[in-house]
Amino acid sequence: MTSYLLPTPLVRAPAPERTIFTVANGDLRQAANLKCWPTQEQLEADFSSAVNRIGWSVQRAHSADTASGHGFIDSQRMGIEVFKTIPSDAPIVVVEAVWQYSHHVLAGLRAHRGPILVVANWAGDYPGLVGLLNLTASLTKAGIAYSSLWSADFTDEWAVAELQTWLQTGRIVPDESHVRDLPVLDAAQPEVVLGVALAHQLQQEQAIIGIFDEGCMGMYNAIIDDELLNPLGIYKERLSQSALFAEMARVTDAEADTVKTWLDDAGFTFHFGQDDAADLTPDQVHSQFKMYIAALRISDDYGLDAVGIQYQQGLKDLVPASDLAEGLLNNVERPPVFSRDGSRELYAGLALPHFNEVDEGVAVDALITNRVWTAMGLDPANTLHDVRWGEEYDGEFVWVFEISGSVPASHNGGYDKSYSMRQPPMFFPLGGGTLSGISKPGEIVWSRVFIMDGVLHVDLGRGHVADLPAAETQRRLDATDPQWPIMNAVLHGVTRNQLMGRHKANHAQVVYAPDADTADRALVAKAALFHELGVLVHLCGDVIA
Ligand SMILES: C[C@H](O)[C@@H](O)[C@@H](O)C(=O)CO
16 A cells, blocks of 8 residues: 555557547647638538448547647647546547647657558648648658548549458558669769769768757658668757747848849749738738848858748747748749848858758758759759649649748749749738749659658659640639749659659658659669668659659
8 A cells, every 4th residue: 555646547448349530630720720610510421421331420520629629639738637537448440631730649649559550531721731741741650550542522432342352351461563662873974973972971071950949840751860861961950949030130121122123123923912810911021021130140140051931830939931931942042132231142142951840850941952953953942732632634633732932933933933922811910021923834853851660761753744725724823822832843753642642741742853854863872872861762653863
């Protein structure tokens, strides 16, 4: 016996027969949870009907009808409390029609013993597929087994068959027949020589990525631990967004005005309106230009080789969006910025790779891509996109790659083909403009750096940007977020379901090459560089190597 106050052990009910438990994970931002809730309800109804038709029951693990006005798990604490009530070995399904913060449910999923399935609706209106991809990538990094599935309404043959398999066996095996390991490369090939030399330079001379607050929006997959990062020769400078805010206050109005003038002269369009709550205003972009200047000054202070601003937590309540600054940084041609005393142009003639949402997989990729493309005399402007949605057009599957706010202007064919629109109020209360446009038709290399089995991997593939009719691109923009930049991406030799089942991130990295042959060669240089650094390289789809 003891007189100590022992905690009462948590006792969970046994798992009921032929019953799955569902959870719905949401955003930390209540505006987003409220706006997306009706779409989530529809998905849950569709999914439950499909499960019922197979003869299983669905038990929602938390109430759909709460005082908050939505039925999402909206914090890590709530996630932990919800999972305490779920039988440990019950089959559990995370149902997602929205962008969600993975860390809300990771604690519960780490401890769960039953099979885990993540499902999303195949729909453009809200980023449920993006949410699914972040959660599955985070589970991959955490070493937690899962399956995933997507469908417009869970009545199509493929999705129903996959669901049936999961209910019977607890596992859906994704089709990864498009993925192969990098073969042994010809050491004498000029691109391999270049990749190896750049790898050695990176490891010997080392580089710094500036992290303005880590762990944006619960993206656990996007945090690369120092033990994995440092062997590449890359080190983190951990910075605070409060320092960025303070630096913005030191930028003069006249300096911000020069950025606006430069963009006006370059033919860039601002879609201004009057209502600060709903429209883009000159005051909002003025603040964004101060952020652009402040980010370059801090990057110069610390000698950064790339920089990432979290923004969507914390800074979103202080200043307009970071996107306009981010898109400018990623482009070689951009408004000049000088040191505080005006004596030196900072990063003159160079892009400073920016990794949106502090996605460190993007940071590594952006830095390496920038170096390879620069050494080959190509435009090094590269960016992430959300893998947002997609549909067939004219017999081929065309993805909507659409990041929530900015791309380098060269991807749109220049500043005169780029524009800025107000960020949607539900995610961005203080507004701010995007750096948007329609990515030009052309050849691309796509990629993703990710953590699996405790080590770094990279998936590399080839593709092109389809030249869709303007009306079709507009339809795709209207079906998603028309404010955001779109790339009509076709991935060579990779089907829709193959990408969804394999891709280990909500983001994909893209960079252009002037023609197919150059893109093929640049991909080899990039593969050789990663391989030399010790990253496990996988080729996806039709890749010449
Ligand atoms: C605005 C939203 O939070 C987006 O940032 C989100 O859907 C993403 O872009 C995630 O990559």
